Amino acid sequence: MFKATVYVTIKENVLDPQGTAVQGALHTMGFDDVERVRIGKYMEIDLNTTDRAEAESRLKAMCEKLLANTVVEDYRFELTEHVKEGV
Amino acid sequence: MRWAVLVFPGSNCDIDCYKAVEALGEPVDYVWHTADDLSAYDGILVPGGFSYGDYLRCGAIARFTAVMGALVKAAEAGKYVLGICNGFQVLTESGLLPGALLRNNSLKFRCHPADLRVENAATPFTREYEAGEIIDIPIAHGEGNYYCDEATLAELKANNQIVFRYAGSNPNGSIDDIAGICNKAGNVFGMMPHPERAVSELLGSVDGKRMFTSILSAWRESNGAAAR
Numbered sequence: 359m360f361k362a363t364v365y366v367t368i369k370e371n372v373l374d375p376q377g378t379a380v381q382g383a384l385h386t387m388g389f390d391d392v393e394r395v396r397i398g399k400y401m402e403i404d405l406n407t408t409d410r411a412e413a414e415s416r417l418k419a420m421c422e423k424l425l426a427n428t429v430v431e432d433y434r435f436e437l438t439e440h441v442k443e444g445v
Numbered sequence: 446m447r448w449a450v451l452v453f454p455g456s457n458c459d460i461d462c463y464k465a466v467e468a469l470g471e472p473v474d475y476v477w478h479t480a481d482d483l484s485a486y487d488g489i490l491v492p493g494g495f496s497y498g499d500y501l502r503c504g505a506i507a508r509f510t511a512v513m514g515a516l517v518k519a520a521e522a523g524k525y526v527l528g529i530c531n532g533f534q535v536l537t538e539s540g541l542l543p544g545a546l547l548r549n550n551s552l553k554f555r556c557h558p559a560d561l562r563v564e565n566a567a568t569p570f571t572r573e574y575e576a577g578e579i580i581d582i583p584i585a586h587g588e589g590n591y592y593c594d595e596a597t598l599a600e601l602k603a604n605n606q607i608v609f610r611y612a613g614s615n616p617n618g619s620i621d622d623i624a625g626i627c628n629k630a631g632n633v634f635g636m637m638p639h640p641e642r643a644v645s646e647l648l649g650s651v652d653g654k655r656m657f658t659s660i661l662s663a664w665r666e667s668n669g670a671a672a673r
Binding site: 371372373375376379399423424425427429430 | 501502505506509537538543544545547548549550551552590592593594618
């Protein structure tokens with residue numbers, strides 16, 4: 359089994375209105391040291407495979423096709439192998 | 446001319462679209478997202494709403510339904526495809542139209558009448574409007590902020606694919622005030638405002654009606670005046 363954590367973020371050159379609003383709120387609260395806020399998505403995916411290379415290529419396909427819209431978003435993922443409990 | 450209105454779980458402007466076509470006296474069917482054949486239809490409407498609850502991204506999940514496979518084939522065959530609001534988002538997600546729709550720059554769901562300028566009156570969707578005409582069509586969206594990269598924008602301009610721009614203040618921050626674009630071939634069109642909500646004086650505007658009559662007259666012209 360592999361556990362994948364997928365991060366989807368808005369591309370650097372694309373405006374992130376949510377991040378801008380949160381940044382403004384943090385400033386209002388007195389967190390003046392905040393220079394920039396970008397909001398993205400975090401996903402956890404369990405994959406039923408023992409082949410790391412296969413898991414990577416499957417995840418890449420998932421990200422390209424569905425999990426990220428590559429017109430406006432970037433993605434990256436981390437894979438960690440783990441053994442099912444009781445197996 | 447036979448029309449289809451696609452219906453996904455969460456579509457909520459399907460009935461408005463159906464009624465707008467019905468008012469033309471043309472045959473129209475609701476087509477559920479599991480259908481895999483649209484070959485019987487000449488015009489296909491992808492309605493507004495919140496398909497699949499807008500989960501992940503607006504239109505991202507709807508884009509992988511069976512009916513979307515059929516829609517891609519219909520678009521390639523030159524059928525008229527009109528995506529409104531969430532329908533526009535579905536068309537960009539599917540790659541039938543370039544770019545993407547982002548969160549409104551105000552972060553607010555904007556729901557009010559909007560003035561649009563007809564930039565291209567030579568498409569099958571706008572042939573009954575005048576170029577430069579200002580029309581009154583309501584908007585209702587939280588993610589209508591059209592974005593594309595500079596190269597795509599230059600291409601849209603070069604091919605006259607920008608069909609509508611917001612004429613008053615831009616309600617969502619879209620690039621170059623874009624409200625609606627078509628594909629290069631001109632048979633696939635997506636827009637954030639709702640023409641189907643502007644087809645009767647009772648609704649506050651009739652300016653959307655000519656979009657539907659435009660499509661009908663374009664179809665009649667290319668299929669012989671007697672065809673139905």
